[in-house]
Amino acid sequence: MAGPAFRAAPVRVRVPATSANLGPGFDAFGLALGLYDDVVVRVADQGLSIDIAGEGADNLARDENHLVVRALHATFEALGGRPPGLEIVCANRIPHGRGLGSSAAAICAGVVAARALTIGGAERLDDAAALRVATALEGHPDNVAACLYGGFTTAWTDEDGPHAVRSMPHSDVAPVVFVPATPLSTEVARGLLPSHVPHAEAAINAGRAALLVTALTARPDLLLPATEDRLHQDYRAKAMAPSAELVGKLRGQGHAAVISGAGPTVLALVTAERVDDVIGAAGAEWAATRLDVDADGAGVLPLG
Numbered sequence: 242m243a244g245p246a247f248r249a250a251p252v253r254v255r256v257p258a259t260s261a262n263l264g265p266g267f268d269a270f271g272l273a274l275g276l277y278d279d280v281v282v283r284v285a286d287q288g289l290s291i292d293i294a295g296e297g298a299d300n301l302a303r304d305e306n307h308l309v310v311r312a313l314h315a316t317f318e319a320l321g322g323r324p325p326g327l328e329i330v331c332a333n334r335i336p337h338g339r340g341l342g343s344s345a346a347a348i349c350a351g352v353v354a355a356r357a358l359t360i361g362g363a364e365r366l367d368d369a370a371a372l373r374v375a376t377a378l379e380g381h382p383d384n385v386a387a388c389l390y391g392g393f394t395t396a397w398t399d400e401d402g403p404h405a406v407r408s409m410p411h412s413d414v415a416p417v418v419f420v421p422a423t424p425l426s427t428e429v430a431r432g433l434l435p436s437h438v439p440h441a442e443a444a445i446n447a448g449r450a451a452l453l454v455t456a457l458t459a460r461p462d463l464l465l466p467a468t469e470d471r472l473h474q475d476y477r478a479k480a481m482a483p484s485a486e487l488v489g490k491l492r493g494q495g496h497a498a499v500i501s502g503a504g505p506t507v508l509a510l511v512t513a514e515r516v517d518d519v520i521g522a523a524g525a526e527w528a529a530t531r532l533d534v535d536a537d538g539a540g541v542l543p544l545g
């Protein structure tokens with residue numbers, strides 16, 4: 242049987258950074274943030290060329306191991322076959338290995354670009370199927386769900402694979418990130434987790450995760466109790482002591498601070514009028530960035 246046909250014109254894809262877990266929602270909650278990687282992909286007659294600007298330009302592979310390429314190939318295969326060659330141009334802004342979903346963004350860029358480049362791809366690979374392809378590559382659904390769908394997502398997995406629902410945070414919620422200079426790989430951070438946790442701790446997390454859905458979407462005044470976690474942050478603290486210390490300090494002053502994803506970035510979810518307070522509370526040694534919530538998730542943009 243003949244393989245699929247491909248568009249000759251390049252596609253430009255924009256993918257947001259994401260913060261996973263948000264405290265109690267380990268491997269479930271994700272929040273899309275207004276910080277983006279842009280990837281342009283064109284089908285070529287042969288070969289593979291990769292141009293990278295920004296994050297990772299000095300150290301990323303320019304071959305089949307590049308994560309965008311792996312995601313492109315996985316998605317083309319899911320759609321019936323690969324094109325003979327690819328030209329890829331990456332403008333990377335999301336820092337790598339900081340807990341802001343750079344790997345999820347690279348994967349979603351490849352998935353969305355391959356779908357857009359395949360004639361009939363959008364009809365044959367809907368968002369639920371795209372989530373399945375992306376999760377298989379990432380290993381957990383939380384970041385890729387928020388990256389694909391935008392907003393605040395809750396992901397879960399059953400015998401049919403990963404699923405996610407999306408909502409928008411309350412308009413008063415302002416994410417502020419404190420990004421350390423030193424990376425920590427998600428794989429290493431996952432290796433620090435125990436195989437079992439006490440029932441009482443799990444029960445606390447379940448209650449706080451349920452509360453966070455209400456706090457984030459309707460009751461920002463409840464964000465501090467709603468972001469308490471007992472499942473992952475303490476176990477990982479030794480790999481990111483300054484970040485763990487900052488979370489404790491900010492929470493002690495009433496700010497809803499958590500480790501973003503697997504760390505070491507610290508995320509504070511505050512109301513708009515408390516942005517300056519939380520930045521001041523962190524101290525001058527921490528570079529702080531206020532980000533918007535991204536509402537739309539990964540998308541195909543006009544070529545500029």
Ligand SMILES: Nc1ncnc2c1ncn2[C@@H]1O[C@H](COP(=O)(O)OP(=O)(O)O)[C@@H](O)[C@H]1O
Binds near residue numbers: 309340428
């Ligand atoms: N834009 C990108 N292009 C290619 N590979 C990427 C890109 N972003 C991230 N990666 C790969 O993912 C790794 C970081 O993934 P991970 O440890 O999960 O951290 P993060 O929290 O940033 O997702 C990088 O070291 C790199 O191998």
Ligand SMILES: N[C@@H](CCOP(=O)(O)O)C(=O)O
Binds near residue numbers: 340343384427
């Ligand atoms: N639930 C995952 C989230 C990892 O996010 P990342 O941005 O650090 O890749 C985990 O906590 O391991």
